[in-house]
Amino acid sequence: MFTQIPKKSTPPRIRKPTIIIFSSLSIILILILIFSTNPCSQTTQILFPNFTPNYFKNTYNILYPNQETTPTNISHIVFSIASIVKTWHARKHYVESWWRPNETRGFLFLDQAPNQHLSWPPTSPRVLVSNETMGQKDVSRAIRIARGIKETFKMENTSVRWYVMADDDTVFFLENLVEVLKKYDHNGYYYVGMNSESVISNNLFSFEMGFGGAGIAFSYPLASILVKNLDVCLKRYRGSYGSDQILHSCMADLGVSLTHAKGFHQIDLRGDISGLLSAHPQAPLVSLHHLDSVEPLFPAMDRPQSLTHLMTSAKADQSRLFQQSICYNHPTNWSFSLSWGYSVQIYEKTIAPSLLQVPIQTFREWLPGARPAFMLKTRGPSKDPCEVPHYFYFDSVEDSGRWQQVVTTYVRRFPRRLPHCVVNGTHSADYVEKIIVISPVTRLQTEGSRRECCDVVHVEKENVTTIKIRPCMKYEMIG
Numbered sequence: 001m002f003t004q005i006p007k008k009s010t011p012p013r014i015r016k017p018t019i020i021i022f023s024s025l026s027i028i029l030i031l032i033l034i035f036s037t038n039p040c041s042q043t044t045q046i047l048f049p050n051f052t053p054n055y056f057k058n059t060y061n062i063l064y065p066n067q068e069t070t071p072t073n074i075s076h077i078v079f080s081i082a083s084i085v086k087t088w089h090a091r092k093h094y095v096e097s098w099w100r101p102n103e104t105r106g107f108l109f110l111d112q113a114p115n116q117h118l119s120w121p122p123t124s125p126r127v128l129v130s131n132e133t134m135g136q137k138d139v140s141r142a143i144r145i146a147r148g149i150k151e152t153f154k155m156e157n158t159s160v161r162w163y164v165m166a167d168d169d170t171v172f173f174l175e176n177l178v179e180v181l182k183k184y185d186h187n188g189y190y191y192v193g194m195n196s197e198s199v200i201s202n203n204l205f206s207f208e209m210g211f212g213g214a215g216i217a218f219s220y221p222l223a224s225i226l227v228k229n230l231d232v233c234l235k236r237y238r239g240s241y242g243s244d245q246i247l248h249s250c251m252a253d254l255g256v257s258l259t260h261a262k263g264f265h266q267i268d269l270r271g272d273i274s275g276l277l278s279a280h281p282q283a284p285l286v287s288l289h290h291l292d293s294v295e296p297l298f299p300a301m302d303r304p305q306s307l308t309h310l311m312t313s314a315k316a317d318q319s320r321l322f323q324q325s326i327c328y329n330h331p332t333n334w335s336f337s338l339s340w341g342y343s344v345q346i347y348e349k350t351i352a353p354s355l356l357q358v359p360i361q362t363f364r365e366w367l368p369g370a371r372p373a374f375m376l377k378t379r380g381p382s383k384d385p386c387e388v389p390h391y392f393y394f395d396s397v398e399d400s401g402r403w404q405q406v407v408t409t410y411v412r413r414f415p416r417r418l419p420h421c422v423v424n425g426t427h428s429a430d431y432v433e434k435i436i437v438i439s440p441v442t443r444l445q446t447e448g449s450r451r452e453c454c455d456v457v458h459v460e461k462e463n464v465t466t467i468k469i470r471p472c473m474k475y476e477m478i479g
């Protein structure tokens with residue numbers, strides 16, 4: 001392990017140096033005052049003879065003078081996906097769920113040449129076999145993966161704005177990824193990603209580290225200086241646990257800190273993550289990871305089926321996927337919480353939005369016993385019939401172009417098996433079997449906007465309930 005034993009610092013002797021600093025500061029101040037009144041003076045050159053006037057200029061504008069200002073699109077992103085031959089077959093459906101042949105750019109890095117190399121399917125990214133040894137033996141997986149960025153850069157560097165690194169079990173939502181990266185100036189030095197949901201993982205590595213499974217984006221200028229210095233970094237941090245840890249240390253050496261983007265999900269969680277996905281933060285969903293470690297996303301479906309199913313709602317409207325809307329049916333005192341394209345929950349009680357946006361803890365810790373476990377507040381799980389919702393899961397989507405609407409339906413997959421809530425009058429929701437959600441076809445702009453509002457229509461004595469999504473009115477309060 002590369003650990004540094006902290007040196008014992010000698011106690012500072014303050015007196016003398018302080019006096020010297022103060023007196024030299026006064027002299028500098030006096031000099032500045034004298035010279036600043038003279039328009040021809042060159043104060044900096046007199047005080048700091050080695051500094052040229054260019055010293056403080058930002059250098060990237062000089063390096064990249066022809067800044068393209070067209071909107072960022074998928075063609076500006078190059079992916080570097082790490083995998084190994086042994087597990088690739090079992091995981092390739094994750095990559096193929098989002099990879100767009102002839103459209104997405106990038107490579108799959110394998111530890112060795114695959115057997116079926118000649119008949120490599122066109123639906124998968126091109127394969128590069130990473131140069132494992134680098135002249136040394138026992139090169140770790142971490143180093144092999146970190147080197148992927150260098151090889152990717154060497155292969156693809158024209159009209160690239162972003163390099164995105166990920167694992168073979170990372171699932172991207174490409175339109176949302178573009179939408180998120182678009183916000184940042186690709187001519188700047190950006191390291192975009194997200195830390196873990198698990199406090200202990202962040203505490204072990206860093207709260208400011210982009211976790212690799214969630215995907216990490218480097219702007220082109222940052223990738224170019226990273227690649228130049230990569231070998232130095234790999235040497236310095238060769239004992240690191242993961243490639244994302246090496247890259248994080250390297251970022252610190254280059255002086256670039258993480259830009260947290262809430263839609264990247266490492267998913268260092270176990271069990272049923274529907275609670276989290278039913279109360280997603282108000283940000284575009286960019287990625288999901290570790291889907292092998294958690295239960296299938298939908299009840300009564302296996303993992304691959306669940307992913308395919310989720311992709312059908314993503315295809316209809318990626319911008320709204322998992323976006324939460326909250327509305328109330330006052331005649332029954334019910335609360336509705338929608339996670340677009342994924343789930344709807346009905347509570348037989350009026351619950352405030354501030355509480356409904358807190359995920360129900362359906363999931364467990366990544367490592368058992370850690371306290372606090374999660375980077376988010378959670379609710380329940382409860383047995384109180386007023387706190388336990390009726391769960392409905394995404395079933396189908398229909399693009400009703402004629403009406404400029406997208407219609408998604410959600411169905412009850414299991415009975416609630418609890419008595420009614422009596423707090424706000426007894427109004428059982430047991431008879432509701434299906435919920436129809438009507439949303440606008442226009443893309444949702446999340447940046448700087450409010451959550452969308454909704455109205456509940458058709459409730460009484462019907463087993464089908466309909467919800468309409470609309471922009472909130474200017475002074476509207478949800479509730």
Ligand SMILES: *[C@@H]1O[C@H](CO)[C@@H](O)[C@H](O)[C@H]1NC(C)=O
Nearest residue numbers: 068070071072073074075076
């Ligand atoms: C992406 O933008 C570039 C301009 O920067 C344009 O030439 C290209 O056609 C666009 N590609 C797609 C897929 O929209």
Ligand SMILES: *[C@@H]1O[C@H](CO)[C@@H](O)[C@H](O)[C@H]1NC(C)=O
Nearest residue numbers: 100101102103121122123124
């Ligand atoms: C990709 O492009 C090549 C040549 O342009 C074409 O032959 C191939 O069918 C395309 N593949 C897909 C999956 O569209």
Ligand SMILES: *[C@@H]1O[C@H](CO)[C@@H](O)[C@H](O)[C@H]1NC(C)=O
Nearest residue numbers: 129130131132133134135151
């Ligand atoms: C791998 O490393 C060897 C020796 O350093 C070098 O000759 C070869 O070109 C490298 N291959 C790739 C794909 O970089």
Ligand SMILES: *[C@@H]1O[C@H](CO)[C@@H](O)[C@H](O)[C@H]1NC(C)=O
Nearest residue numbers: 150153154155156157158227
């Ligand atoms: C950029 O890519 C080309 C191949 O497309 C490669 O020859 C060149 O070395 C790359 N530049 C850098 C700085 O890696």
Ligand SMILES: *[C@@H]1O[C@H](CO)[C@@H](O)[C@H](O)[C@H]1NC(C)=O
Nearest residue numbers: 330331332333423424425426
């Ligand atoms: C809703 O709840 C309030 C307070 O709990 C109650 O006074 C009211 O009668 C309830 N409305 C209905 C329709 O049950």
Ligand SMILES: *[C@@H]1O[C@H](CO)[C@@H](O)[C@H](O)[C@H]1NC(C)=O
Nearest residue numbers: 330333349350351423424425
């Ligand atoms: C429903 O009951 C809760 C708890 O008693 C109360 O806080 C809330 O105001 C009631 N809702 C309505 C609409 O009266």
Ligand SMILES: *[C@@H]1O[C@H](CO)[C@@H](O)[C@H](O)[C@H]1NC(C)=O
Nearest residue numbers: 411431432433434462463464
């Ligand atoms: C809803 O009720 C109608 C008749 O009351 C019935 O035919 C239909 O199957 C029910 N739908 C569901 C989803 O339970």
